[in-house]
Amino acid sequence: MLSGSDADDRSDYVRRVRNGDDDAFAALYRTVAPRARRTAYRIVQNADIAADLAQEAFCIALEALRTGRGPDGSFTGYVLAITKRLAYRYCALARRTVPLDEAEWEQRPSDTPLPDPAAGAAAALATLPPRWRDVLWLIEVDRYSPAELAAPMQMSPNAVSSLASRARRALRLAYAAAG
Template identity: 55%
Template sequence: MLLERAGSDDDAFASLYQEHAPMARRIANGIVQDAHAAEDLVQEAFYLVLRNIRRGKGPTDSFSGYVASTVRRLAYRYSARQGRIVTIEDATTWERPSGSVMTLMPGGERITTAWASLPHRWRTILWLIEVDLFTPAELAAGMSMTPSAVSSLATRARRALRTAYASVPQTEKLS
C-alpha cells in the first residue's frame, strides 16, 4: 500500500501527491479564490502531511480525507488573515476627516479639538480598534508590534484622549 510506504519512500509519496493534488487544488481554489495562493496552500498541506507521516502521526487509512482537511484548515486560516490584514506604511491612508458632523453634535467641538491634539499614531490605533473593530492581535503584524504592545498603545491613547477632552474648555451651552 502506498500510504504505508510514503513515510520512507519518496516515490510512494510522489504517487500519492499526483493522485490527490488536483482534489486539494479544487478545495483550496474554492476557498481562497486565488490560484497562486491556492497552489501555495496545497504545497504547504502536502509538506505538513509528509512531515506528520514521517513522525508517525499522519493518516493511517484515509489519505484523501486527511489532505482535504489539512488544505481546508490552511485555506480558512489564510482567508481569515487576508480579510483582516492591516498594513500601515502610508500614514495618510488612515487619516480621517474631522468634518462638520462632529461640530454639529453637542460637545462635538470639544471632541474634535481633543482628537486633533493627539499624535497621529494614537489617532490611528484608536480608530482601528474602536471604530474599525480590529483586535490587537490582528493589527500586531502590520504594525511590527506584539499584540500586547498594540493593546498597551491603545490604552495609552484612550487615556490621552480622555485627558485631552477633559482639558478642552466647554464653550457650548446646554439648553
C-alpha cells in the same frame, strides 16, 4: 500510477511513505494534489494562493507521515482537511489585513513616525507571566504541539492547549491596551 479511487492502494502507499519511500509520496501527490488545489480554490478564489496552500498541506502531511503520525486510512481526506484549515486561516488573516489606499499614504505627513508593531508586541509579551511567555514561544515560534509539551511541562495536552489559549488571549489584550 495510483488510481484515484483505490483506498487500499493509498494505504499501501502511506505505509511505504512512513518507511521512507519518496516515490510513494510522489504518487500520492500526483493523485490527490489536483483535488487539494480545487478545494483550496473554492475557498480562497485565487489559483496561485490555492496552489501554495495545497503545497503546504502536502508538506505538513509528509512531515506527519515521516514522524509516524498522520492518517492510517484516508490520505485524501487527511490532505483535504489540512488544505481547508490552511485556506480558512488564510482568509481569516486576509480579512484582518486593512489595505491602505496609496493616496491616503501619500497624504500622511513625512515627519510622522510610523508605529513600531514589534515594540508593542514585545512590551505586551513582557507583561505576561514567564510560564505564559514560555508556552507561547514554544507553540507559536518553535512550533511544538501541546502533546509534545505535555510531558516536559507535567501537564496533559489539553491543559497545555488551554494554557496557550489563555496566554494568547492575555497577549492580545495587553497588546490592544498598549496600542
